[in-house]
Amino acid sequence: MSDQALIPGWEVVIGLEVHAELATVTKMFSSALNRFGGEPNTNIDPVSLGLPGSLPVLNEKAVELAIRVGLALECVIQPSVFSRKNYFYPDMPKDFQISQYDLPINGVGSLELPDGRRIGIERAHLEEDTGKSTHVGGGGRIHEAGHSLIDYNRSGVPLIEIVSAPDMRCAEDARAYVSELRAILVAIGASDGKMEEGSMRVDCNISVRREGTAGLGTRCEVKNINSLRSLGRAIEYEARRQVDLIESGDKVEQQTRHWNEDDGRTHKLRSKEEAYDYRYFPEPDLVPVEPSDEWIAEIRAALPMLPRERRRRLADAAGVEPSDTALTVERGMDDLAVDTIAAGADAARVLVHIANNLADGVGELTAAPFAALVAMETGGDLTAAQARSVLADLVASGGDPATHASTHGFEAMDTSELEALVDRFIAEHPDDWAGFVGGDDKERKKKAGFFVGQVMKATRGQADGRIVNELLARRSAEA
Amino acid sequence: MTSPENPRLSREDVAHVADLARLALTDDELDAFTGQLADVLDHAADLDALDLDDVPPMANPFPLVNVLRADEPGNDDVRAEVLAAAPSVEDGRFRVPPVLGEAP
Numbered sequence: 001m002s003d004q005a006l007i008p009g010w011e012v013v014i015g016l017e018v019h020a021e022l023a024t025v026t027k028m029f030s031s032a033l034n035r036f037g038g039e040p041n042t043n044i045d046p047v048s049l050g051l052p053g054s055l056p057v058l059n060e061k062a063v064e065l066a067i068r069v070g071l072a073l074e075c076v077i078q079p080s081v082f083s084r085k086n087y088f089y090p091d092m093p094k095d096f097q098i099s100q101y102d103l104p105i106n107g108v109g110s111l112e113l114p115d116g117r118r119i120g121i122e123r124a125h126l127e128e129d130t131g132k133s134t135h136v137g138g139g140g141r142i143h144e145a146g147h148s149l150i151d152y153n154r155s156g157v158p159l160i161e162i163v164s165a166p167d168m169r170c171a172e173d174a175r176a177y178v179s180e181l182r183a184i185l186v187a188i189g190a191s192d193g194k195m196e197e198g199s200m201r202v203d204c205n206i207s208v209r210r211e212g213t214a215g216l217g218t219r220c221e222v223k224n225i226n227s228l229r230s231l232g233r234a235i236e237y238e239a240r241r242q243v244d245l246i247e248s249g250d251k252v253e254q255q256t257r258h259w260n261e262d263d264g265r266t267h268k269l270r271s272k273e274e275a276y277d278y279r280y281f282p283e284p285d286l287v288p289v290e291p292s293d294e295w296i297a298e299i300r301a302a303l304p305m306l307p308r309e310r311r312r313r314l315a316d317a318a319g320v321e322p323s324d325t326a327l328t329v330e331r332g333m334d335d336l337a338v339d340t341i342a343a344g345a346d347a348a349r350v351l352v353h354i355a356n357n358l359a360d361g362v363g364e365l366t367a368a369p370f371a372a373l374v375a376m377e378t379g380g381d382l383t384a385a386q387a388r389s390v391l392a393d394l395v396a397s398g399g400d401p402a403t404h405a406s407t408h409g410f411e412a413m414d415t416s417e418l419e420a421l422v423d424r425f426i427a428e429h430p431d432d433w434a435g436f437v438g439g440d441d442k443e444r445k446k447k448a449g450f451f452v453g454q455v456m457k458a459t460r461g462q463a464d465g466r467i468v469n470e471l472l473a474r475r476s477a478e479a
Numbered sequence: 480m481t482s483p484e485n486p487r488l489s490r491e492d493v494a495h496v497a498d499l500a501r502l503a504l505t506d507d508e509l510d511a512f513t514g515q516l517a518d519v520l521d522h523a524a525d526l527d528a529l530d531l532d533d534v535p536p537m538a539n540p541f542p543l544v545n546v547l548r549a550d551e552p553g554n555d556d557v558r559a560e561v562l563a564a565a566p567s568v569e570d571g572r573f574r575v576p577p578v579l580g581e582a583p
Contacts, residue, residue: 026553
């Protein structure tokens with residue numbers, strides 16, 4: 001899928017499991033607040049503590065947000081059942097996690113990358129988050145900890161786990177998938193998608209195979225990836241590790257591995273032989289969820305525009321490819337771009353300004369003055385450099401571009417003034433002029449640069465370089 | 480390896496399940512429970528006599544779906560009570576023996 005092979009002769013196969021915390025007010029199965037990070041154990045109740053006799057009741061909003069995710073990823077929305085996933089860990093006090101196993105709420109779907117490629121989605125199911133453990137002593141290292149401290153504020157927070165097909169082939173694909181998924185989750189209000197804060201967590205399944213072969217190699221699952229950058233580094237490290245193993249005559253063992261940001265390596269957590277036997281069975285305290293067609297239609301009708309729809313809309317308005325609009329949409333400036341183009345501005349200039357001059361945000365800039373500014377620029381009243389300064393003024397304080405231009409003294413230079421200047425510099429620098437008139441292309445270019453520089457210096461940058469070049473060409477033809 | 484008396488369940492299966500459940504069983508208990516658990520499975524296997532091909536699996540015996548609650552906060556303020564009931568607390572958190580290994 002990717003142009004550049006990461007390791008010559010080898011293909012890397014990547015599938016991702018993304019957990020995202022759903023933006024509800026309360027927890028998945030109880031009315032304690034979905035809020036954590038502050039004072040420990042403040043948002044807890046008998047259900048999130050797994051106290052005997054407490055019973056879960058499913059949060060309607062969590063189901064709605066899960067359906068939104070399913071619709072945005074074009075998944076089949078289906079009747080689903082919760083199951084118990086059994087294991088022991090102190091941050092999960094009832095000794096099982098309520099999840100969805102064989103009957104997830106969202107079945108197969110797909111995600112469209114900005115370049116138009118599609119990555120398959122296998123499922124997107126609901127489950128509850130665990131509490132948070134802090135290991136004390138041994139420098140916070142888990143195997144040397146003296147004891148552990150548990151905060152259950154996160155226990156029972158609703159999660160959606162989105163499982164991709166093994167459709168990605170390089171670190172760049174994986175990063176593109178995660179950033180698009182994050183953009184979708186944020187756009188539909190399902191999650192804040194903050195990887196660094198752990199509200200979106202990525203586990204990565206990686207295997208390698210010789211180029212041109214079809215079967216899947218033995219995979220390893222890499223956990224503890226906390227940023228897009230780590231994701232790329234972890235994939236590159238792990239793929240290289242597997243290829244080295246095979247090339248030296250060894251075999252890849254199916255393992256769960258832990259990415260260590262500090263040493264830039266993955267480390268074995270456990271092998272397949274030690275894989276947990278979760279003994280899933282249907283959760284007897286919860287009944288199935290069978291969203292009606294009416295409810296699904298209602299949720300669909302209320303979905304906001306998705307990133308891929310925004311890219312397509314702007315591409316149509318600007319007459320470019322959707323992939324050329326990815327940056328504008330990523331910056332959330334596509335509404336402005338569409339409106340500015342609709343107000344008559346040259347689409348290419350609008351996209352260039354957004355790409356090059358609006359990295360820090362739009363501030364007070366709105367469509368009408370933006371369009372007026374672009375019109376002044378394309379009409380020759382402002383040079384590109386002047387347009388940039390006026391744009392900065394519009395961002396900082398709004399207002400009208402013509403007013404800002406005159407405040408700066410950016411009057412459009414009269415061509416006759418420029419002609420006089422050009423003639424003066426030709427007279428003052430006869431050798432350079434001879435070089436321009438008689439030189440080869442390279443010499444001509446160099447001398448043109450010299451004369452334009454002289455004129456710019458004399459006009460404090462206000463001259464339009466394009467017009468100066470035209471004047472030089474005209475004088476040269478007359479010579 | 481299944482036992483000759485109970486092809487459904489071996490002693491090793493029971494030892495494995497006991498281990499997953501963090502139960503320490505003696506050899507005698509393993510023998511006893513292997514027999515008892517196999518009897519339970521045999522009992523459930525009576526269902527095999529029925530033709531259930533057209534019956535969808537049930538996740539729950541109740542004729543109910545979509546039991547949902549509104550996303551509204553409650554006021555179960557149990558913090559002081561549960562922290563007071565815990566064997567050990569530090570900085571408002573439950574203190575537990577060192578955890579070996581990461582969560583699965």
